[in-house]
Amino acid sequence: MFLDNYAAAFAAAGLVTLVYDHYGFGASAGEPRQYPAASIQLDGYRDAIAWLGTQPGVAAESIGIWGTSNSGGHVIVLAAENLAIRCAVAQVPGLGEGGPGISSATTTAIAAAIEANRLDHVIPAVTATKDGLGIMFEDGAHAWFTRVAAQRAPGWRDEVRVGALTDSVRPLDYLRRARIPLLLVVAPLDRLTPPGPALRLAPDLPAVEIVELTGGHFDAYEAEFAASSQAAVSWFRRFLMA
Numbered sequence: 001m002f003l004d005n006y007a008a009a010f011a012a013a014g015l016v017t018l019v020y021d022h023y024g025f026g027a028s029a030g031e032p033r034q035y036p037a038a039s040i041q042l043d044g045y046r047d048a049i050a051w052l053g054t055q056p057g058v059a060a061e062s063i064g065i066w067g068t069s070n071s072g073g074h075v076i077v078l079a080a081e082n083l084a085i086r087c088a089v090a091q092v093p094g095l096g097e098g099g100p101g102i103s104s105a106t107t108t109a110i111a112a113a114i115e116a117n118r119l120d121h122v123i124p125a126v127t128a129t130k131d132g133l134g135i136m137f138e139d140g141a142h143a144w145f146t147r148v149a150a151q152r153a154p155g156w157r158d159e160v161r162v163g164a165l166t167d168s169v170r171p172l173d174y175l176r177r178a179r180i181p182l183l184l185v186v187a188p189l190d191r192l193t194p195p196g197p198a199l200r201l202a203p204d205l206p207a208v209e210i211v212e213l214t215g216g217h218f219d220a221y222e223a224e225f226a227a228s229s230q231a232a233v234s235w236f237r238r239f240l241m242a
Contacts, residue, residue, distance in 0.1 A: 001068055001069065001221060002148075002152075002221040002222070002225065003019050003068075004019065005221075005225060005229070006019070006066065006068075006229055006232070007019040009229040009230075009232075009233060010066075010229075010232070010233060010236065013233045013236070013237065014241065015064075015233075015236055015240065015241075016052075016055075016057060016058050018048055018051075018052050020044070020048060022036065022040075022041050022044055022071075023035075023040050023041070023044055024036075024040070026153075026155065032120060032161055032163075033157075033159075033161075034122060034157055034159040034160055034161050034164075035161045035163065035164045036070065036160060036164045037163070037164040037167035037168075038074070038077075038167055038168050038169045039167050040167075041070075041071065041074055042074055042077060042078065042169075045065060045067075045074060045075075045078055046078070046083065049063060049065065049083055049084060049085060050084070053084055059240075060084060061084070061086070062086055062240045062241075063084060063085050063086060063240075064085060064086055064087045064088060064089070064235075064236050064239065064240050065078060065079075065085055065088045065089070066088070066089045066090075066091070066232055067089075067090060067091065067093070068090075068091040068092060068093075068220065068221075069091070069092055069093070069094060069192075069193060069217070070094045072090040072091050072092055072093025072094060072171075072193070073090070073093045073094040073095060073096065073169070073171035073193075074171070075088050075089065075090040075093065075182075076088075076090050076093055076095075076171040076172075076174050076175055076178070076182065077169055077171050077174045079174070079178045079179065079180055079182045079207075080174040080175075080177035080178055080179060081179070082179070085180060086180060086181075086239050086240060087180050087181040087182070087183075087235060087236065087238075087239035087240065088178075088180060088181070088182045088183070089182075089183045089185060089231075089232040089235055089236070090171075090182065090183070090184050090185070091185040091220055091228055091232070092185065092186060092187055092190055092192075092193050092195075092213075092217050092220050093171060093184065093186075093193060093195075093198070094171065094193045095170075095171050095172040095175075095193065095194075095195070095197050095198055096168070096169065096170030096171050096172050096173070097170065097172045097197045098194045098196050098197045099192065099193055099194060100137065100138045100191060100192065102135060103127065103130065103131045103132060103133070103134075103137075104131070105131060105132065105133045106123065106127070106132075106133055106134060106135065109121075109123050109133060109162075110123065110162055110165060113162040114162065114166070118162070119161065119162050119163030119166070120161055120162075120163065121161070121162045122159040122160065122161050122162070123135070123159070123160055123162060124158050124159065124160070125145070125158050125159060125160045126141045126142040126145050126146075126158060127141075127142055128142040128143070134158075135160055135165075136192060138191040138192040138217070139190065139191050139192040139216040139217040139218055140216075140218070141192060141217075141218075144218045145158070148221075172197050172198065172201075175198060175201055175202075175205065175208065176201065176205060178205065178207040178208055179207070180207065181207055181209070181235070181238075181239055182207055182208050182209075183208075183209050183210075183211060183231065183232070183235045184198055184202065184208060184209070184210050184211070185211045185213065185220070185228050185231050185232065186198065186199065186210060186211070186212055186213065187212070187213045187214070187215055187216055187217060187219060187220060187224070188212055189214075189215055189216045190216050190217040191216060191217070192216070192217040192218075193217060198210075209235075211227075211231040213227055213228055214227075
C-alpha cells in the first residue's frame with residue numbers, strides 16, 4: 001500500500017515517523033498469518049502509540065496517527081478513544097457502511113467455514129470477477145494488488161483467514177465521537193470504500209475535515225500520492241508542529 005513512501009514524506013517534513021506491518025502480516029511476527037482481525041490491529045496501533053511516546057526525541061504530547069483503507073477505519077475508531085494522540089488522518093477509510101457486497105460464492109465459502117468451525121480457513125483477498133471468490137473486487141482491486149505486489153511486495157499473499165471476518169468494527173459509528181482533529185482524505189469516485197456516509201455526516205462534526213482526491217480508491221497511492229501525502233503532512237504540521 002506504498003506505506004514506505006508515505007513514511008518518507010512524513011519524515012521529510014520533519015516528523016518522527018513510525019511505520020510497521022500489522023501483526024501476522026509482512027515482516028511482523030504473529031500467528032496465525034493473514035488474520036486482519038480489527039481487535040488485534042487496533043491493539044497494534046495502541047501499542048505503537050504507547051511505545052513511540054517513550055522514545056528519545058519524541059514529544060509524547062504531540063503524536064498523530066495515520067491509516068489507509070481498512071486501517072483508515074481503525075484510525076476513525078481510535079480518534080474516538082482517550083489515547084495520547086493529538087490528531088489523526090484517515091485515508092480512503094473503510095467505514096463499514098455503503099461499501100460493495102461480496103459475491104454469493106464468497107458468502108457461501110465463509111458460511112461453510114464458520115459452520116465447520118474452520119476459522120483458520122483462508123479465502124482470497126481479491127477476485128478478478130464480480131461473482132468470483134474473494135473479498136475485494138471494486139476499483140480493479142485484483143489487477144491493482146497483483147501488479148503492485150509483483151513490483152513492490154513479492155511476499156504479499158492473496159489470503160484472508162475467515163475467523164478475522166467475525167472480528168470487525170463499524171468505523172462510521174465512531175465518527176461522531178471524534179475527540180481530536182480528524183482529517184478524512186477521500187476519493188468521491190471510490191467504490192471499494194465509498195465515502196458517501198462520511199461526507200453526509202462531516203458537515204455537522206466540528207472535529208472532522210475533508211480533503212477530496214481525484215479518482216478511485218487506489219489512485220490515492222499512485223496518481224494522487226502527492227495530494228494525499230501532502231494533505232496529511234499539512235494536517236500534522238498544523239496540529240503537531242505549531
